[in-house]
Amino acid sequence: MKGTATNSEAAALAAGFALWSLAFIALYGAHGLLCSPSVWSLSDGGKRAFLVGIWLALMLAQGVLIYWFMLRLRAATAALRFIRLTSLTLAIAALGATAWIGLPVVTLRLC
Numbered sequence: 556m557k558g559t560a561t562n563s564e565a566a567a568l569a570a571g572f573a574l575w576s577l578a579f580i581a582l583y584g585a586h587g588l589l590c591s592p593s594v595w596s597l598s599d600g601g602k603r604a605f606l607v608g609i610w611l612a613l614m615l616a617q618g619v620l621i622y623w624f625m626l627r628l629r630a631a632t633a634a635l636r637f638i639r640l641t642s643l644t645l646a647i648a649a650l651g652a653t654a655w656i657g658l659p660v661v662t663l664r665l666c
């Protein structure tokens with residue numbers, strides 16, 4: 556049974572963009588909360604630092620995922636090589652997408 560695709564291989568295909576989705580929801584949800592007239596009384600610098608921290612933490616998680624996929628690709632048999640290479644490629648694309656959606660946090664006015 557060694558060398559056959561499992562459910563974890565299928566889940567790996569979606570893992571990168573699942574993290575991207577989490578980053579999108581976390582960044583823009585936190586942005587909405589920080590800019591609402593509520594309990595939050597942070598300065599603009601504090602708000603930006605909080606959002607940049609979320610963005611960088613999720614990009615780090617993407618990087619860890621890519622590294623793990625590279626390790627799995629090295630250990631892949633011929634039967635699993637294509638699906639693991641596809642998972643790695645999708646995770647790299649998701650890292651680029653995560654970088655792109657976080658750029659407004661550091662370049663634009665917050666509220």
